[in-house]
Amino acid sequence: MSSGTKVRLPGEIWVLIAAAFVIALGFGLVAPVLPQYAREFGVGIAAASAIVSAFALMRLLFAPASGRLVQMLGERRVYLAGIVIVALSTGACALAQTYWQLLVLRSLGGIGSTMFTVSSMALIIRVSPPAARGRVSGVYSTSFLLGSLLGPLVGGALAGLGLRAPFIIYMVALLLVCVIVFLGLRDSPILSAEEKAGAPAFTFRQGWSEPAYRAILLSSFAGGVAVFGVRMAFVPLLVVEILEQDSGMAGVALTVFAAGNAVVLFASGRLSDRFGRKPFLILGSAICAVGTGVLGFAPSLPWFLLASFVAGLGSGMFSPAQQAALADVIGTRARGGPVLAAFQMAADLGTVLGPIAIGWIAEYTSFGVGMAITGGLLAVTAVAWLFTPEPSRIVHPEDPAHPDHAGDGIDPQCTCDGSDGVPVVRTGLVPSQRPTDSDPSR
Secondary structure, eight states: OOOSOOOOOOHHHHHHHHHHHHHHHHHHHHGGGHHHHHHTTTOOHHHHHHHHHHHHHHHHHHHHHHHHHHHHHOHHHHHHHHHHHHHHHHHHHTTOOSHHHHHHHHHHHHHHHHHHHHHHHHHHHHHSOGGGHHHHHHHHHHHHHHHHHHHHHHHHHTGGGOSSHHHHHHHHHHHHHHHHHHHHHHTOHHHHHHHHHOOOBOOHHHHHTSHHHHHHHHHHHHHIIIIIIIHHHHHHHIIIIISOOOTHHHHHHHHHHHHHHHHHHHHHHHHHHHHOSHHHHHHHHHHHHHHHHTGGGOOSHHHHHHHHHHHHHHHHHHHHHHHHHHHHHHOSSSBOHHHHHHHHHHHHHHHHHHHHHHHHHHHHSOHHHHHHHHHHHHHHHHHHHHTSOOGGGEEOTTSOOOGGGTTSOOOTTOOOOSTTSOOEEOTTOOGGGOOOTTOTTO
């Protein structure tokens, strides 16, 4: 692990972080008004909610294609194309004349969104120094979180402009981001040199051969279920129906969760570079499991808010380490579009299925049982990480020399699994030759 030396981050990272902030800010601007805007076309609550579901569904369905596009066209092209698609489809929403036009346009936005998500992860991995992957993930996640929190506040200040105005504002912001990213990455020495040399492909099969990647997919799915699915669906119901509070307190509970995230996001990512990913993946998943599991049993609002904060702390601990572990598996020089797409699909699948499955359980039992099962799923991921080799000890032959291993005398043919503190070295192997689980050398 890192000796504590500060690694300077390339300028490309700050361009992508600034873009993430603006994108999250705009999404937070549009999301709160979208169901109400749909209702303006005379549809019911279910149809209005379907606008949100359509966006998520298209993200899920188009993720594999986005991964293939990254492999074929490169990260920058897919990133810019995804932002343009979201920008134009969002701006067109302001001009929609019927509900069905709005539904189609938001669906197109979901396609662009998954193109942006997969390619942005690939770009961050590509330009991040191996010894600072956790720090980069923490800063990137923090910028996205801050944008998401400020978006609704900006939207409230602009409420007098009408329901269509946020869509136009978001479109303009996205087009501005597109220009900034194009100019900021156009002359990138890191990306240009590797595109000329030709980045090796890293397939899903190669990723699946790594125990760390299998644990990442499980963790991503569990996070989708608990953090993005069940929490968003159940917190308003728990606050209103169980605690008998005003619906506005549901927003407070969601904000408290975000505050727990913000407290530890940056620090956990940075410290995972020094102490490894596993401590934060295990402890973060366990803490989030406890906070989530007790939400359904909270006897009063203060206890409910405390549980929300604890769950947010846990989520903030494991999220940056999880993204950094994904970068550890792929490496800096490989192009892992399908691997990134599967990671995103796991989270989206959990987001879609979680509220349905846990909702069915809660309907026939109780909210407490449903939340306990959700917390249990997070606990399972914590146990899985206990038996998974440390991801940050994977060293790729095609990556730049990792400062932590420079001159340390590691045998270039070593294929240790990292469980004893020895790096997992793939030196001398091109990506297509990486050992599989059936390889006796592992």
